[in-house]
């Protein structure tokens with residue numbers, strides 16, 4: 001009797017104090033009140049980001065769910081604002097070898113296959129069937145303005161070796177969100193992580209989508225893609241094309257030429273721009289809206305950025321957050337723009353680029369991205 005009771009008490013305390021609930025919310029705020037953010041452990045995901053508009057009022061400028069359990073269960077799986085890994089974006093035919101090769105069917109022994117969850121079974125997308133965005137990361141430390149999550153990827157989804165990853169999100173005075181990642185690996189493995197944030201700088205107050213947001217990208221080249229969103233190995237010179245955002249333009253300024261660019265029947269972008277400069281104080285990308293007057297400048301140590309204008313949201317019927325006018329209204333076509341700081345897309349199958357994305361016991365993986373908010377005058 002005593003034993004049974006003791007076991008029951010032990011079991012209860014394990015449930016309440018043991019496994020942390022992956023949807024527990026961590027809120028961080030900058031001391032000056034210019035920015036605050038909420039995160040959950042699933043995917044080390046940003047669920048809300050509040051910044052001040054030109055009227056001094058706070059808006060939540062990222063898409064998401066009121067019910068965060070949908071991060072795991074929404075069949076549409078839009079990948080709202082997590083850390084994506086172990087290898088973000090596409091992998092051609094879910095196949096790679098170490099060392100890397102152009103051979104589509106490389107001879108062994110170090111050939112690996114990852115789940116074909118994209119392009120009708122022609123590619124791996126965002127780390128496989130259960131990528132890092134749907135893993136339960138754990139909080140390893142937090143303060144009023146910072147939180148660090150950890151994830152151990154124990155040779156999941158067909159990738160070789162264990163990867164131990166830390167992601168730290170910090171908010172700072174002056175409207176700054178900074179995210180850093182650091183990963184170590186027990187074996188040689190590709191690692192390419194991104195932070196997949198969907199922005200809408202008006203937060204659905206005064207506009208319904210991001211088509212009139214201004215975008216500027218410091219990039220003269222875009223990765224040329226085949227029909228499965230896999231690199232051909234060539235780059236497109238943006239000069240004179242709908243990819244030219246070196247001067248700020250509204251996102252839809254050349255949508256007439258962007259029909260089909262993001263897939264059959266899709267209007268807009270889902271492309272990888274290669275930054276012209278290395279990390280510096282200069283932003284690689286800026287986004288702003290005249291409606292809210294909110295401006296975002298992104299500075300990163302990543303060499304590239306994916307810009308996805310989220311056409312497909314219009315077909316998914318995902319209810320907006322309450323603060324975005326939901327749940328009776330859904331996120332529509334172009335409701336947000338996903339801006340993903342990343343490495344060269346599928347460089348592990350594009351050896352002609354000479355980009356080394358293989359990490360291991362002698363080479364750690366790391367990056368830093370800074371999102372700085374200001375208001376237009």
Ligand SMILES: *[C@@H]1O[C@H](CO)[C@@H](O)[C@H](O)[C@H]1NC(C)=O
Nearest residue numbers: 092093094095104105106113
């Ligand atoms: C894709 O990978 C599979 C498994 O290795 C292989 O049988 C198939 O031929 C590959 N497809 C292409 C188009 O290379």
Ligand SMILES: *[C@@H]1O[C@H](CO)[C@@H](O)[C@H](O)[C@H]1NC(C)=O
Nearest residue numbers: 020021022072130134135136
């Ligand atoms: C994460 O936690 C949730 C809730 O406890 C659980 O249902 C889910 O299976 C876990 N996911 C993984 C990938 O372990």
Ligand SMILES: *[C@@H]1O[C@H](CO)[C@@H](O)[C@H](O)[C@H]1NC(C)=O
Nearest residue numbers: 220221235236237238239240
């Ligand atoms: C891109 O094209 C423009 C206009 O034709 C040309 O001036 C520029 O040198 C090209 N850039 C590269 C990197 O080839």
Ligand SMILES: *[C@@H]1O[C@H](CO)[C@@H](O)[C@H](O)[C@H]1NC(C)=O
Nearest residue numbers: 316317318319328329330331
């Ligand atoms: C929102 O999406 C749901 C499906 O999740 C659909 O039943 C509903 O009609 C949509 N609402 C609007 C206003 O389009």
